[in-house]
Structures are given as structure tokens and as C-alpha cells.
Amino acid sequence: MPSSADTLETGFAPHRPDRADLYRAAGVFDDRPLWAPLADRAATDPDRPAVTDAATGFTLTYRELLATADRRAAGFIGAGLKPGERVVLQLHNSVEFAATAFGLLRAGIVPVMALPAHRITEIAHLAAGSGARAYLCDDVRGGYDYRGLAADLRDRVPSVEHVFVNGDPGVFAPLPDADARPPVTVDPDLPALFLVSGGTTGLPKLIARTHNDYAFNAATSATVAELTADDVYLAALPAAHNFPLCCPGLLGMIAAGGRTVFTQDPSPDSAFDVVERYRVTVTALVPALAQLWCAATEWEPADISSLRLLQVGGSKLAAPDAAAIDAAMGPVVQQVFGMAEGLICYTRADDPRDLVHVSQGLPMSPLDEVRIVDDAGRPVPDGEEGELQVRGPYTIRGYYRAPEHNLRSFTDDGFYSSGDLVRRLPSGHLAVTGRIKDTIVRAGENVAADDVEEHLLAHPRIAHTAVVGLPDDALGELICAVVVPGRDGTAPSLPDVRAFLSERGLASFKLPDRLHTVDALPVTSVGKIDKSALRSRLAGASQAR
Ligand code: OOB
Numbered sequence: 001m002p003s004s005a006d007t008l009e010t011g012f013a014p015h016r017p018d019r020a021d022l023y024r025a026a027g028v029f030d031d032r033p034l035w036a037p038l039a040d041r042a043a044t045d046p047d048r049p050a051v052t053d054a055a056t057g058f059t060l061t062y063r064e065l066l067a068t069a070d071r072r073a074a075g076f077i078g079a080g081l082k083p084g085e086r087v088v089l090q091l092h093n094s095v096e097f098a099a100t101a102f103g104l105l106r107a108g109i110v111p112v113m114a115l116p117a118h119r120i121t122e123i124a125h126l127a128a129g130s131g132a133r134a135y136l137c138d139d140v141r142g143g144y145d146y147r148g149l150a151a152d153l154r155d156r157v158p159s160v161e162h163v164f165v166n167g168d169p170g171v172f173a174p175l176p177d178a179d180a181r182p183p184v185t186v187d188p189d190l191p192a193l194f195l196v197s198g199g200t201t202g203l204p205k206l207i208a209r210t211h212n213d214y215a216f217n218a219a220t221s222a223t224v225a226e227l228t229a230d231d232v233y234l235a236a237l238p239a240a241h242n243f244p245l246c247c248p249g250l251l252g253m254i255a256a257g258g259r260t261v262f263t264q265d266p267s268p269d270s271a272f273d274v275v276e277r278y279r280v281t282v283t284a285l286v287p288a289l290a291q292l293w294c295a296a297t298e299w300e301p302a303d304i305s306s307l308r309l310l311q312v313g314g315s316k317l318a319a320p321d322a323a324a325i326d327a328a329m330g331p332v333v334q335q336v337f338g339m340a341e342g343l344i345c346y347t348r349a350d351d352p353r354d355l356v357h358v359s360q361g362l363p364m365s366p367l368d369e370v371r372i373v374d375d376a377g378r379p380v381p382d383g384e385e386g387e388l389q390v391r392g393p394y395t396i397r398g399y400y401r402a403p404e405h406n407l408r409s410f411t412d413d414g415f416y417s418s419g420d421l422v423r424r425l426p427s428g429h430l431a432v433t434g435r436i437k438d439t440i441v442r443a444g445e446n447v448a449a450d451d452v453e454e455h456l457l458a459h460p461r462i463a464h465t466a467v468v469g470l471p472d473d474a475l476g477e478l479i480c481a482v483v484v485p486g487r488d489g490t491a492p493s494l495p496d497v498r499a500f501l502s503e504r505g506l507a508s509f510k511l512p513d514r515l516h517t518v519d520a521l522p523v524t525s526v527g528k529i530d531k532s533a534l535r536s537r538l539a540g541a542s543q544a545r
Contacts, residue, residue, distance in 0.1 A: 006131045006159075007084060008084040008085075008086070008110060008190060008191060009190065010401070011400050011401030011402075012190070012191055012208050012400060013396070013397035013398035013406075014189060014397070015393075015397065016397070016414055019391070019393075019414065020189075022367075023367060023393040026367055026393075028212075028216050028365070028367060028393045029188070029189075029212040029213075029215075029216060029393070030188070030212065030215050030216070030219075031188050031212065032188060032211070032215065033105065033183070033186050033188060033192070033211050034105055034192040034193070034211045034214055034215050034251070035069075035102055035105045035106055035183070036215070037215070037218075037219075037251075037254050037255040038050075038062070038065065038066055038069070038102060038254050039066060039183075041062040041254060041257050042062045042063050042065070042066035044257075045062055045229065045257050046061060046062055046063035047061050047062075047063065048061060048062055048229065048257060048259070049061055049259045050062045050064075050065040050098075050254065050259060050260070051065055051095045051098045051099075051250075051259070051260050051261075051262065052095065052259060052260070052261045052262065052278065053094055053095050053261075053262055054234075054261050054262060054263040054274040054277075054278070055263070055264070058095055059095070060095055060098075060099065062257075065095075065098065065099060065102065066102070067180065068099040068103070069099050069100075069102035069103040069105075069106050070103070070106055070180035070181075070183070071103070071177050071178060071179070071180055072099060072100055072102075072103025072104070072106075072107075072175065072176060072177065073103045073104070073106035073107035073180070073181075073183065073184075074107075074176075074178035074179055074180050074181050075103075075175070075176020075177045075178040076103065076104065076107045076109055076134075076176055077107050077178075077181070077184075078176060078178045079162060079164075079173070079176050080162075081107065081109050081133060081134060081162070082109075083107065083108030083109060083184045083186070084108060084109075084110065084190075085109055085110070085132075085133045085134075086109070086110045086111075086112055086130040086131060086132040086133065086194070087104055087109055087110070087111055087112065087132055087133065087134040087135070087136055088111075088112045088114050088123060088126055088127050088130070088132045088134070088135045088136065088160075089101060089104065089111040089112060089113060089114060089136050089240065090114040090115070090116060090118065090123065090135070090136065090137045090138075090146065090240075091116075091136065091137065091138055091166060091240075092116050092138055092141050092238075092264050093235050093236075093238065093239045093262040093263060093264050094166075094262050094264075095262065096166050096175070097239050097240070097262065098239075098250060098260070098262075100136065100166070100175060101113075101193075105192060105193070106183045106184070107183075107184055108183075108184030108185070108186050110130075110191055110192065110193055110194065111193045111194070112126050112127070112130045112132060112193070112194040112196070112206065113193060113194060113195050113196065113240035113241075113245070114126055114196065114240060115196070115238045115240055115241060115525035115526060116138075116141065116238055116240075116525070117238070117524075117525035118196075118204075118525060119149065120149050120152050120153065120156070121203070122196075122203060122204055123135070123149060123153055124152075124153055124156045124157055125203045125204070126194075126196060126204065126206065127153060127157045127159070127160050128156075128157045128159070129205075129206050129400065129401055129402075130194055130206055130400070131159050132157070132159060132160055133159055133160065133161055133162060134160060134161065134162035134163065134164065135150055135153055135154075135160050135162070135163050135164075136163075136164045136165075136166070136175075137149065137150055137163070137164075137165060137166070138165070138166045138167055139165050139166065139167030139168045139169070139170070140167070140168075141264075146165070147163075147165060147169075147170045147171075147172060150163040150165070150172060151171075164176060186211060187211075188210065188211035188212045188215075189210055189211075189212055190210060190211070191208035191209060191210055191400075192209060192210060192211040192214055193208075193209055193214065194206045194207060194208055194209070194400065195207040195209055195241075195242050195245075195340040196340065197340055197341065197399070198241075198242075198314075198339065198340055198524070198526065198528070205399040205400070205402055205405060206399060206400035206401065206402070207340045207341055207396055207399060207400065208396065208400045209394075209396070213342075213393060213394035214246060214251070214394070215251075215255075216365075216393060216394050217246050217247070217251075217344065217394045218246045218248060218249075218251035218252045218254075218255050219252070219255050220364050220365055221246065221247045221248035221249075221252045221344065221346075221364060222248040222252035222253070222255050222256045224248075224346045224348065224364055225248050225252065225282060225309060225311075225334070225346075226349060227248055227252055227253060227255075227256035227258060227282070228256055228257075228258065229256060229257035229258050230258065230281075231253065231256060231258040231259075231281045231282055232258060232259045232260075232261060232278050232279055232280045232281050232282070232306075233248075233249065233250070233252075233253045233258060233259070233260045233261070233280070233281070233282045233283065234260075234261050234263060234271065234274060234275060234278075234280040234282070234283040235249065235250060235260055235261065235262045235263070235283075236263055236266035236271055236283055236284070236285060236289070237266065237284055237285065237286065237289075237314075237526055237527065238525065238526055239262065241340075241525075241526045242338060242339075242340045243284050243311075243313060243314060243336065243338060243526070244284050247284070247311075247313075247336060247338055247344050249284065259278070261274060261278045261280060266285065266289055267292070268292055268293050268295075268296030268300050269296070269300065271283075271293070272293075272296065272300045272302035272304050273302050275302065275304045275306065275307055276302040276303045276304060276306075279306040280304075280306055280307060281306055281307060281308050281309065282307070282308065282309040282310075282311070283307065283309075283310060283311065284311040284312075284313070284336070285310065285311070285312055286312070286313070286314040286315060286526065286527040286528055287312055287314070287315055287316065287317040287318075287321065288464060288521075288523070288527060288529070289527060290310065290312045290317065290321070290325055290333075291321055291324075291325075291463070291464075293310075293325075293329075294321070294324055294325045294328045294329065295487070297328040297329060298328075304329070305330070307329065307330075307332055308330075308332060309332060309334055310325065310329065310332040310333055310334065311334045311336045311346075312325070312333060312334070312335055312336065313335060313336030313337055313338055313360075314336075314338075314526060314527065314528050315528045315529060316360075316432055316450060317333075317335060317360075318453075318454050318457050319357045319358045320457065320458065321457070322335065322356065322357040322358075323353075323357045326353060326356075326357070331353055331356075333347075333356055333357070334346060334347050334349075334356070334361075335347045335356060335359065335360045335361050336360075336361065337360035337361055337430065337432055339418060339420075341395060341396050341416050341418070342390065342392060342394050342395025342396055342416065343363060343368055343370070343388075343390040343392060343394075343395050343416075343418075344363070344364050344394075345360055345361035345362055345363050345364065345429075345430055346361040346362065346364055347359060347360075347361040347362070347429070348361075348362065351427075351429075355425070355427060355429060358425075358431060359425055359427075359429035359430060359431050360422075360429070360430050360431060360432045361429060361430065362428060362429050362430070363390075363392070365392060365393065365394070367392050367393050368390060368391075368392035368393075368395070369390065369391045369392055369415070370388060370389070370390050370430070371388075371389040371390070371415060372384075372385075372386040372387065372388060372389075372422060372423075372424060373386050373387050373389055374386050374387075377411070382424055383423060383424060383425075383426070384423065385421050385422070385423045385433050386421065386422070386423075387417060387418065387419065387420065387421060387422075387436055388418045388420045388421070388422045388430070389411060389415040389416065389417050389418065390415060390416050390418065391413075391414050391415045391416070395416055396416065397410065397414055397416075398410055419435055419436045419437065420432055420434075420435060420436075421433045421434040421435060421436060421448075433448065433450060433451075434448045434449065434450040434451070435450075438450065438531070440467070440468070440469035440477050440479055441469070441476050441477055442469070442475050442476060442477050442478065442479055442509060442513075443475045443476060443509065444476070445509045445510075447479060447509065447510045449466075449467040449468065449469075449531075451510065452467045452479065452481065452501070452506070452510055452512065453465050453466065453467050455501050455504050455506055456481055456483065456497065456501070458504065459492060459497065459500055460486065461485055461486045461488065461490060461491060461492050462483045462484070462485065462486060462491065462492070463484045463485060463486045463487070464483070464484040464520075464521055464529075465481060465482065465483045465484070465521075466481075466482050466521050466529045466531055466534055467479060467480065467481050467482070467512065468480050468482065468531055468534055468535050468538065469535075470514065470535070470538055470539070471539075472513075475513075478513040478514055479510070479511070479512045479513050479514070480512065480513065480514040480515075480516065480538060481497065481512035481514070481515050481516070482515075482516045482517075482518055482521065482534060482538070483497075483515065483516070483517055483518070484517075484518060484519065484520060484521060485517060491515075491517040492515075493515070494512065494514070494515040497511075497512060497515055498511045498512065516538065521534065522534055522537065
């Protein structure tokens with residue numbers, strides 16, 4: 001049983017009083033529960049479609065989505081869960097994901113938004129860290145039986161007393177369903193849900209987002225994306241991730257009164273048909289997928305001309321790729337630089353296209369305070385590269401129950417140190433130039449992996465690449481370029497690549513020492529290139545040699 005000290009508030013850092021007053025005076029907080037826009041829409045537009053499963057066409061209207069969520073909410077409470085308790089939610093993209101997430105919110109229960117690709121190590125960590133009382137999963141997806149994970153989880157994390165399964169529950173309980181009761185009252189300054197950090201090192205950290213800050217995130221994102229009730233959003237990335245959930249994603253669409261279509265297959269051969277069938281107007285992709293979509297416009301017959309906004313973010317979209325997407329699909333690209341910890345930057349509809357191609361956007365709120373600092377934490381001169389630190393109405397003041405991480409990741413004056421290297425362009429837009437730790441130190445020279453990657457991507461026979469450092473006795477680290485060949489399937493050789501990069505004027509100490517050709521790069525749960533996995537794979541390979 002969770003101890004009595006195990007309340008939602010323990011380990012959650014609210015805004016400092018001076019900041020809270022400032023944000024409140026600026027009117028950013030609604031002081032309503034995160035589900036309030038759904039209830040509004042269910043009242044004003046009950047019969048409009050809210051959520052649809054692309055695979056089956058199954059749809060709930062706004063009225064039906066609220067009613068289904070309320071039956072789930074009553075079921076959770078009937079099963080003994082109490083407001084303020086945490087539940088690890090791990091469902092694939094589906095109408096059920098939306099209904100269940102809203103059900104938990106309506107019951108005042110706090111979902112931990114796990115991603116379908118998480119496995120027992122991450123789920124146990126998230127459950128233990130949040131003190132979760134329940135785990136909620138699908139039965140079997142993609143050949144993986146989540147009920148096995150559930151059994152393992154119950155053995156490892158004693159606070160998890162309940163398991164609810166969408167589909168065939170096996171030895172566990174089905175998703176609960178009971179006669180609706182009124183929604184639970186919540187404090188809008190307390191966590192509504194937990195996101196998980198997107199870092200590619202270590203285990204994910206818990207990020208508590210309040211009703212107020214997340215509702216602001218959704219509403220402001222919907223305004224920037226100029227969403228209306230006529231928009232149709234395709235949730236192609238895993239919906240529990242901040243990007244498709246709230247930037248503007250599902251929650252932004254609900255605020256706007258439009259429709260969200262869920263797919264579990266973001267590949268162009270499946271997703272293009274969905275775009276055509278539902279006249280999808282907006283979607284969000286990571287760069288690797290956006291590139292795939294761009295290439296597929298050459299051979300996929302489906303009509304995707306309804307798409308007016310293709311949001312790309314999660315990792316760096318190279319300028320030539322952004323330009324190529326615009327050229328293939330119309331001027332649709334919006335660059336999104338965001339983080340589960342808070343800050344979201346968007347390029348804007350009226351930005352010149354060349355700026356959209358080279359920058360990762362502007363913070364969405366004038367209340368976002370962005371500082372760009374050097375190693376010693378001093379602001380760098382304007383235009384120079386430094387680490388991005390941020391403070392603002394929807395940026396956290398600390399990870400949940402992680403005091404040792406917080407000492408490293410938050411400054412004394414309450415800024416989050418993102419670890420991202422950025423430069424401010426004359427327009428005020430930010431350009432992401434790398435990650436603090438993504439530097440290779442070769443023979444005493446610092447080489448930014450991103451720098452080499454951008455040049456490699458300009459090679460006509462390289463489709464994707466990741467540059468990593470490999471330990472070396474003589475040089476400290478070697479520069480290793482891992483490349484995925486372009487469509488004709490033949491990658492260039494190491495001498496070709498070195499000659500190509502030299503011709504582009506790259507310094508000789510930045511030229512790769514090794515070249516590995518692979519069919520695909522390892523990716524994280526949301527589809528970002530996973531450099532730590534790559535490093536250990538390469539280290540394993542070199543040991544085996
Ligand atoms: C999004 O959120 P997370 O929490 O999975 O990852 C955040 C990190 C950032 O700190 C940055 O390192 C990287 O992902 N990142 C980008 C980027 N967008 C995110 N790096 C370069 N260019 C970009 N456009 O990834 C996320 C959350 C909301 C919206 C979009 C992305």
C-alpha cells in the first residue's frame with residue numbers, strides 16, 4: 001500500500017509566488033480542470049465527431065466521448081481508486097486512449113503517460129517513481145503481450161494493486177465501466193498528468209504538468225496553429241507524447257472543436273490513405289518520418305492536398321529537408337522545438353519560408369523567458385551559441401521526486417537548463433545547434449556531432465545519419481559516422497565521404513574516422529535517433545572484432 005506521505009503533492013514544485021502572481025495577472029491560467037474544454041464542446045457541439053480510429057472508422061462524437069470517459073471515471077472510482085492517485089497509462093493510439101485518459105482526468109486520477117515502446121524497466125521505474133496504484137495497457141500489440149509486462153510489474157512494484165486491460169484481460173480486469181457520476185473537483189494548480197522526459201540517456205524522469213499549465217499549453221498551441229472546428233488532426237506519433245497530445249495535438253483539437261484521427265501506422269503507405277479518407281489538415285511528425293513522407297509523395301497515389309500544416313519536431317530537421325518537404329507538399333512545414341519539461345517554440349504561419357527552413361521557431365508565449373548561456377552560466381553575446389535555459393508559465397520547476405537531478409537541471413532562480421545548444425537569429429527565432437553532451441572530443445578538438453551530420457545529409461547517397469564518438473586510446477575519441485543509404489541502396493565509402501566533406505570546406509579534424517552503413521538507425525520510443533543505443537551497439541561490435 002502507498003504510505004500516507006505518498007500524496008500527489010510530495011515532490012511536486014509549484015511556481016514561486018512572485019512568478020505565480022505574474023502569470024495570474026497576465027491571465028494565462030483558466031483555473032479550470034484540463035477536461036473543461038471537452039465538457040464545453042460536448043455542450044455546444046455534441047454531435048460533431050471528436051475522435052476516430054483510422055483502422056476501423058470507429059468514431060465518438062463530443063457527447064459520446066464525454067459519456068464514455070464518465071463511465072470509465074465511475075468505473076475507476078468503483079474499483080477503489082481515489083482522486084490524486086496515479087495510474088500508469090500505456091495504450092496505443094486509439095479512441096480508447098482518448099476516452100480512458102479523459103476518464104482518469106474526470107475522476108481526478110493522475111495518468112502517467114507511458115509510451116507503447118516502453119518495457120518493464122521503464123514502466124517499473126515510472127510506476128515506482130509516481131507511486132502508481134494501477135497499470136493500464138492493451139492486451140497484445142505488434143506481437144507483444146502487455147499482460148506479461150503487467151504480471152512482472154505487479155511482482156516488482158508493490159504499490160501497483162490493479163491492472164486494467166483494453167481487450168482480452170486474461171487474469172486481469174477489463175477497462176472499468178459504470179454508471180456515470182459527477183466529475184471530481186480538482187485543484188487546477190496541482191498535477192493533472194505526468195509526462196515522461198524524452199532524454200536518450202538514463203531512465204525517463206517524471207514531469208508533472210498541472211491542469212492550468214497544460215490547458216494553457218493546449219490553447220496557446222491551438223491558436224498558433226490557427227486551429228478551427230473544421231480541422232482534422234492525424235495523431236501519427238504515439239499520442240501519450242507531449243507533441244501529439246498537446247502541441248496542439250489531441251488536447252488542442254478538443255479546445256478547437258475539431259476531429260482527431262488516430263493511427264498506429266505512421267508510414268506513408270498507410271497514413272497517406274488516412275489523410276485522403278478523412279481530409280486530414282494537420283499532423284505532427286519527427287524528422288525521419290517527415291522525410292519519408294516527403295519521398296513518398298513521388299510514388300504514393302493518395303491525394304494528401306488537404307494537409308495544410310505539417311509540424312516537424314522532436315529532433316533537428318535539416319534546412320534542406322525542410323525545403324524539400326515544402327517543395328513536395330506545398331508550404332506546409334512548421335518547425336516545432338519543444339520539450340516535455342515545458343517550453344514550446346513554433347515557426348509561425350507568416351514567417352518567410354526560408355526562415356521556417358533554417359529555424360526551430362519562437363517561444364509560443366511572451367511570458368517564456370529564454371536565456372542563452374555559456375559553460376559558466378553567463379549570457380552569451382546575441383547570435384552566439386550557448387545552452388538554452390528557460391522559465392515560464394508552463395515550464396516545470398523540477399522533476400517529480402528527483403532532487404538530485406534537479407540540482408543539475410534547474411538553476412537557483414528557477415530556470416530549466418535544457419542541455420540544448422541554440423543560437424538566436426536576428427529575427428529572434430531560435431536555431432538549435434546541438435546538445436551539450438553531443439560533442440566528440442577528438443585529439444583535444446571539440447567536434448559537434450550535428451555539424452558533421454548536416455554536411456553528411458547533403459550527400460546524395462545518404463538518407464539518414466548519426467555521428468557518434470567511439471573511445472580510442474590514441475585520439476581519445478574517434479568520429480564514427482553511421483549512415484543509412486538513400487533510395488538506390490548503396491552508401492558511399494569512407495574515402496568518398498571524407499572527400500565530399502572536405503570539398504564542402506569542413507575542417508580536417510571533423511572528418512569521420514569510421515563509417516558504418518546500416519539499414520535503419522535505432523530510435524527512441526517516439527522515433528528520435530537513439531545515440532546511446534547506437535554507441536553501445538558500436539562498442540559491442542568493436543569488442544567482438
Ligand atoms: C519533444 O519533447 P521531448 O521531451 O521528447 O524531448 C525534448 C528534447 C529537446 O530538449 C531537444 O533536445 C529535442 O528534444 N528537440 C529538438 C527539437 N524538438 C525537440 N531538437 C532539435 N530540433 C527540434 N525541433 O521532443 C517535443 C515536445 C513537444 C513538441 C515537439 C517536440
